[in-house]
Amino acid sequence: xxxxxxxxxxxxxxxxxxxxxxxxxxxxxxxxxxxxxxxxxxxxxxxxxxxxxxxxxxxxxxxxxxxxxxxxxxxxxxxxxxxxxxxxxxxxxxxxxxxxxxxxxxxxxxxxxxxxxxxxxxxxxxxxxxxxxxxxxxxxxxxxxxxxxxxxxxxxxxxxxxxxxxxxxxxxxxxxxxxxxxxxxxxxxxxxxxxxxxxxxxxxxxxxxxxxxxxxxxxxxxxxxxxxxxxx
Amino acid sequence: xxxxxxxxxxxxxxxxxxxxxxxxxxxxxxxxxxxxxxxxxxxxxxxxxxxxxxxxxxxxxxxxxxxxxxxxxxxxxxxxxxxxxxxxxxxxxxxxxxxxxxxxxxxxxxxxxxxxxxxxxxxxxxxxxxxxxxxxxxxxxxxxxxxxxxxxxxxxxxxxxxxxxxxxxxxxxxxxxxxxxxxxxxxxxxxxxxxxxxxxxxxxxxxxxxxxxxxxxxxxxxxxxxxxxxxx
Numbered sequence: 001x002x003x004x005x006x007x008x009x010x011x012x013x014x015x016x017x018x019x020x021x022x023x024x025x026x027x028x029x030x031x032x033x034x035x036x037x038x039x040x041x042x043x044x045x046x047x048x049x050x051x052x053x054x055x056x057x058x059x060x061x062x063x064x065x066x067x068x069x070x071x072x073x074x075x076x077x078x079x080x081x082x083x084x085x086x087x088x089x090x091x092x093x094x095x096x097x098x099x100x101x102x103x104x105x106x107x108x109x110x111x112x113x114x115x116x117x118x119x120x121x122x123x124x125x126x127x128x129x130x131x132x133x134x135x136x137x138x139x140x141x142x143x144x145x146x147x148x149x150x151x152x153x154x155x156x157x158x159x160x161x162x163x164x165x166x167x168x169x170x171x172x173x174x175x176x177x178x179x180x181x182x183x184x185x186x187x188x189x190x191x192x193x194x195x196x197x198x199x200x201x202x203x204x205x206x207x208x209x210x211x212x213x214x215x216x217x218x219x220x221x222x223x224x225x226x227x228x229x230x231x232x
Numbered sequence: 233x234x235x236x237x238x239x240x241x242x243x244x245x246x247x248x249x250x251x252x253x254x255x256x257x258x259x260x261x262x263x264x265x266x267x268x269x270x271x272x273x274x275x276x277x278x279x280x281x282x283x284x285x286x287x288x289x290x291x292x293x294x295x296x297x298x299x300x301x302x303x304x305x306x307x308x309x310x311x312x313x314x315x316x317x318x319x320x321x322x323x324x325x326x327x328x329x330x331x332x333x334x335x336x337x338x339x340x341x342x343x344x345x346x347x348x349x350x351x352x353x354x355x356x357x358x359x360x361x362x363x364x365x366x367x368x369x370x371x372x373x374x375x376x377x378x379x380x381x382x383x384x385x386x387x388x389x390x391x392x393x394x395x396x397x398x399x400x401x402x403x404x405x406x407x408x409x410x411x412x413x414x415x416x417x418x419x420x421x422x423x424x425x426x427x428x429x430x431x432x433x434x435x436x437x438x439x440x441x442x443x444x445x446x447x448x449x450x451x452x453x454x455x456x457x458x459x460x461x462x463x464x
Contacts, residue, residue, distance in 0.1 A: 009332060040273045041365050041394065042386025068366060070392045100241060101396065103335060103366035131393070132364055133273050134300060134335035153385040153408065154274025160302045161363070162273065164333065176385065182414045184441065209416065 016139055019107035023114070023142025030119035032062075033225045034127065036105075036143035038165060040158075041131030043151040044175040046073045047208035049126060050080045052218045057082050059222050062089040062122040064113055066105040066130045068096045073128060091116035095130060104135035107142055123225040133162040137169075145224060147171040150194075152185050159193035166197045171204065173217060178207040248371055251339035255346070255374025262351035264294075265457045266359065268337075268375035270397060272390075273363030275383040276407040278305045279440035281358060282312045284450050289314050291454050294321040294354040296345055298337040298362045300328050305360060323348035327362060336367035339374055355457045365394040369401075377456060379403040382426075384417050391425035398429045403436065405449060410439040 027034045039045050049063060061082075065074040074092040081087050091113045095102040099109050110127060117125065127143060129136040137146075148169045150158060153176055159166045166172065172194050180187065194203060204220065206213035259266050271277050281295060293314075297306040306324035313319050323345045327334040331341050342359060349357065359375060361368040369378075380401045382390060385408055391398045398404065404426050412419065426435060436452065438445035 040363070040386075041390060042272060042383070067393050069395055070389070072389045072392065096396075101366070101370075103364065130366070131272070132335065132366060134333070134362070134364060135367075138333075151274070151385065153383065153411070157302065157304045158273060160304065161299050163301055164328075179385070179411065179414055182411055 013138065016107045019111055020140040020142045023107055023111055026114060026119065027125070027142055027144070030122070032119055032122045032125050033145070034125045034143045035145045035147055035221065035224075036127050036129060036136075036141055037147050037149065038129045038133075038136045038169070039131060039149035040133050040151065040154055043131070043149045043154065044208045045128050045131075045149050046076055048149060048173065048175060048206060048214070048217065049128065050076060051208045051211060051214040052221065053077070053080050053082055053088055055083065055214060055218050056222070057084050059225055060121060060123045062117050062125045063091075064110065064117065064125060064127045065090060065092045066109070066128055067092070067094055068101055068103070068130060069094055089118055089122070103130055103132050104139050105129050105141055106139040110141040124221060126221075133158070133165045137165040145170060147173065149173045149175050150190070151176045152180055152183060152187065152190070156186055156189040156193060159190070159197040163197045166194055166201075169198070169201065171202045171220060172198075174203060174205050175208060177205050177212060178210045245370065248339045251343055252372040252374045255339055255343055258346060258351065259357070259374055259376070262354070264351055264354045264357050265377070266357045266375045267377045267379055267453065267456075268359050268361060268368075268373055269379050269381065270361045270365075270368045270401070271363060271381035272365050272383065272386055275363070275381045275386065276440045277360050277363075277381050278308055280381060280405065280407060280438060280446070280449065281360065282308060283440045283443060283446040284453065285309070285312050285314055285320055287315065287446060287450050288454070289316050291457055292353060292355045294349050294357045296342065296349065296357060296359045297322060297324045298341070298360055299324070299326055300333055300335070300362060301326055321350055321354070335362055335364050336371050337361050337373055338371040342373040356453060358453075365390070365397045369397040377402060379405065381405045381407050382422070383408045384412055384415060384419065384422070388418055388421040388425060391422070391429040395429045398426055398433070401430070401433065403434045403452060404430075406435060406437045407440060409437050409444060410442045
């Protein structure tokens with residue numbers, strides 16, 4: 001039974017990779033750098049994006065929201081603007097009912113949403129994946145970069161319990177650090193675990209709530225866009 | 233493509249239900265009440281179980297831990313004891329590598345672990361599922377009761393974004409309430425959402441850290457065991 005399951009999964013992932021490559025070609029043609037942003041439910045992906053957008057001029061950002069149900073996140077992103085007053089193009093994918101209630105985005109779902117986004121007018125597209133530390137790491141969607149948010153409220157053991165996710169990412173954002181004084185949480189233990197599972201991975205500490213560390217996330221993202229960034 | 237995927241999923245769920253019924257028969261024969269406990273990663277399922285065990289006499293509890301990788305949780309449960317000094321039987325399922333790294337427990341995984349647990353000596357078995365708000369709600373494992381932990385750090389919007397999970401449960405434990413003074417979080421909004429998605433569902437507020445509300449969880453669990461509970 002195990003072998004059949006693995007075989008089926010490999011077939012699904014092969015098909016997914018083909019569509020992911022087509023997405024990637026479209027992103028490359030439009031000169032858009034694409035970030036696949038992942039985390040547990042409620043780790044703060046949307047709050048962090050809101051905070052980044054409010055500090056981001058000179059890089060034209062768009063957001064693709066992925067959720068099982070609901071449009072809360074795309075509405076939140078629609079409600080914020082950059083320092084120069086620009087609102088951000090945003091599209092929403094719901095995996096339920098359109099895609100069987102899947103617990104992750106896949107390349108086909110992202111492909112279905114591309115026509116809703118003005119790719120030619122973007123430098124950076126952030127795809128906010130479904131909140132889940134397992135399957136999103138297995139499905140490429142055509143991104144250039146995979147990044148994750150890990151909240152300090154989730155405990156120090158997460159890198160060891162969800163190693164595939166921590167290993168898949170080239171940036172780990174440790175969020176909600178404003179809560180550290182109120183938690184029994186050993187930040188060094190988490191950071192040690194992250195480095196154990198993915199040696200040398202970049203780590204940024206943030207509080208989307210207070211704004212601490214958000215400039216560093218903005219600068220990291222800006223440094224990754226294909227064209228020369230024009231930060232104010 | 234969508235229709236095929238749904239059909240495949242239905243087939244998988246049918247096969248799963250058959251094994252779940254076999255598990256259920258075994259649990260019934262042993263007179264064990266079984267709780268499938270679910271949540272996001274890091275919502276506090278294990279901490280809450282530790283706190284419950286430390287307050288639980290008169291009900292013989294066992295724990296089955298589900299994780300993608302690692303044995304941190306089963307080690308933690310092994311380390312605590314009841315007020316009368318009894319340690320708790322615990323077994324660990326890792327979905328990776330044994331079960332393809334699945335993001336949830338299914339009936340077959342639970343079945344494979346049953347021989348590791350002294351069912352005949354238990355009144356209550358808590359199955360701690362993989363941390364994930366999506367797929368665990370879709371796979372019955374032979375449980376009598378489904379319950380979930382939802383942390384106040386995850387935001388108020390979770391019932392609307394993961395309605396299947398909130399709807400599947402007959403108990404929602406809202407955990408980490410000791411952090412409420414430090415969060416921009418509207419508890420009434422969360423509770424409204426929970427009741428919207430699953431009207432009348434039982435809700436308990438807890439802090440596994442301070443112990444607040446843990447007695448109520450213990451009493452709720454004790455009230456559900458098949459034989460007459462003998463609480464101190």
